[in-house]
Amino acid sequence: MIEIKKLPHSTVEIRGEIATDFFESFRTEALTALGQEVKLPGFRPGHIPNEVLTREIGEETVLRRMAELALNRYYPTMLSENKIDALGRPSISITKIASGNPLGFIITTAVHPKVSLPDYRALAREVVKVKPSEDKKGSPSPEGEPLTSTRDKHRLGMIDKILATTPIELPPILIESELETMIAEMRHEVSRLGLPFDKYLEHLKKTEADLNREWQSQAERRVKTGLILAAIAKAEKIEAPPAELETELKHLLEQHPQSASWRTDRARAYLAGLIINERVFKLLETGEQKGPS
Numbered sequence: 001m002i003e004i005k006k007l008p009h010s011t012v013e014i015r016g017e018i019a020t021d022f023f024e025s026f027r028t029e030a031l032t033a034l035g036q037e038v039k040l041p042g043f044r045p046g047h048i049p050n051e052v053l054t055r056e057i058g059e060e061t062v063l064r065r066m067a068e069l070a071l072n073r074y075y076p077t078m079l080s081e082n083k084i085d086a087l088g089r090p091s092i093s094i095t096k097i098a099s100g101n102p103l104g105f106i107i108t109t110a111v112h113p114k115v116s117l118p119d120y121r122a123l124a125r126e127v128v129k130v131k132p133s134e135d136k137k138g139s140p141s142p143e144g145e146p147l148t149s150t151r152d153k154h155r156l157g158m159i160d161k162i163l164a165t166t167p168i169e170l171p172p173i174l175i176e177s178e179l180e181t182m183i184a185e186m187r188h189e190v191s192r193l194g195l196p197f198d199k200y201l202e203h204l205k206k207t208e209a210d211l212n213r214e215w216q217s218q219a220e221r222r223v224k225t226g227l228i229l230a231a232i233a234k235a236e237k238i239e240a241p242p243a244e245l246e247t248e249l250k251h252l253l254e255q256h257p258q259s260a261s262w263r264t265d266r267a268r269a270y271l272a273g274l275i276i277n278e279r280v281f282k283l284l285e286t287g288e289q290k291g292p293s
Contacts, residue, residue: 002082010113010171012084015095017102023070024100030065063097070103085112088173110171115231123161124284127154158284159225168224178219179212186211229280238279240272248275 002016035048038057054062071092079086087110096104190200201207206214232238248271249264 002078004082004084007108008169009110010169011108011110014078014082014084014107014109015105016078017096017104018070018074020100020102022074023066023103026066026069026073027062029069030062033069034062034065059099063099064094067094067097067103067105071105071107075107084109086110087112087171088177110173113168113170113174113227115166115168115227117228117231117235118162118165120162120228120232120284121287123165124158125287126161127157154285155281158281159228162228163221163224166224166228168227170220170223174223175216175219178223179215182215182219182222183208183211229277232280232283233276236280236283238276238283240275244275245272 002014005013005015007013031050031053032046034057035050035053036046038048038053039045040048040052040056043052048056075090078084090107090109093106094104095106096102187197190197245268249268252267252271
């Protein structure tokens with residue numbers, strides 16, 4: 001029996017039990033793993049009799065390893081059966097553990113935030129449409145990145161409109177992950193200048209913790225923007241055409257040979273995101289999709 005309780009910030013608490021038979025089925029596997037780790041005089045690793053091993057390390061240690069194995073096996077199935085779109089590593093507490101009994105647990109995990117989209121087409125129409133002749137250099141965006149054209153300001157305005165009417169409860173893990181990405185981006189830019197990152201921070205008289213605090217709102221905005229663009233793409237069935245994706249991947253590797261060291265799936269996912277986001281913005285600008293999706 002599984003009980004699911006919704007908590008604030010797109011988090012859920014899952015209470016339940018793992019059946020005794022399923023829990024006990026992991027005893028042999030737990031003893032085998034522990035036997036490889038424990039060193040006892042007179043025995044080779046992996047060749048300690050189970051009775052001796054259990055007496056040496058204690059039944060509690062064996063049960064804890066059984067619980068770890070059982071939960072690792074059961075957790076994905078539980079998520080699928082209960083349609084829980086979990087994010088990141090869960091927090092797990094054992095509430096009941098004993099030989100010959102069900103395993104009781106409480107799992108707390110972040111879940112993918114629900115995005116209830118407003119009438120994004122209407123909101124986009126409220127932003128003044130940009131003419132090609134108005135394409136001029138602009139001022140920095142709130143994210144600290146330069147707005148290279150009036151088109152960028154236009155797109156920023158559309159996102160502002162949609163964000164203002166789309167409440168999203170963000171789990172902390174998404175914000176933390178985005179902050180890590182922002183720090184990594186800064187490290188990359190600083191390294192291109194040939195500067196050690198720690199020396200650069202000393203020059204700024206800041207620490208990474210300072211940057212994390214200062215960039216909190218920017219990280220939240222970036223995450224929310226990504227979620228909204230993804231939700232619109234899903235609603236409009238916008239995808240990255242395979243031929244276009246492969247062309248862009250080939251171009252990336254030609255222009256940046258060092259990117260060949262990337263895992264291909266990472267590079268492809270990155271480019272697919274760029275293509276999809278561009279198509280979403282084109283939809284918002286024109287009110288209609290053009291070409292295959």
